[in-house]
Amino acid sequence: MEKKLEIKLRNKIRSILSENRELALGHEEISALEKSLKQNEYVWLDDRTGDLTGEKVTKKEYLKRMLRRAVDDKKWDKVQSAILFLDTQL
Numbered sequence: 001m002e003k004k005l006e007i008k009l010r011n012k013i014r015s016i017l018s019e020n021r022e023l024a025l026g027h028e029e030i031s032a033l034e035k036s037l038k039q040n041e042y043v044w045l046d047d048r049t050g051d052l053t054g055e056k057v058t059k060k061e062y063l064k065r066m067l068r069r070a071v072d073d074k075k076w077d078k079v080q081s082a083i084l085f086l087d088t089q090l
Contacts, residue, residue, distance in 0.1 A: 030054035
């Protein structure tokens with residue numbers, strides 16, 4: 001029962017947060033979102049909830065999220081990926 005409540009709460013929080021953001025669920029919606037990107041935008045992919053989601057963010061925000069996750073997870077190879085993103089995308 002607790003798991004169902006947790007999922008329900010996460011979905012509610014996601015809906016509140018997504019009111020001002022462009023989110024997509026699943027591969028088809030993410031592909032459509034990618035087609036509408038401006039030059040300074042990128043799609044942040046996330047599957048931590050069990051469902052693949054994509055969110056349209058600025059490239060600067062994308063880089064910040066990459067670095068935050070790398071530091072939080074202590075995955076230093078992800079820092080190298082962030083540097084590569086910086087070199088090729090910004």
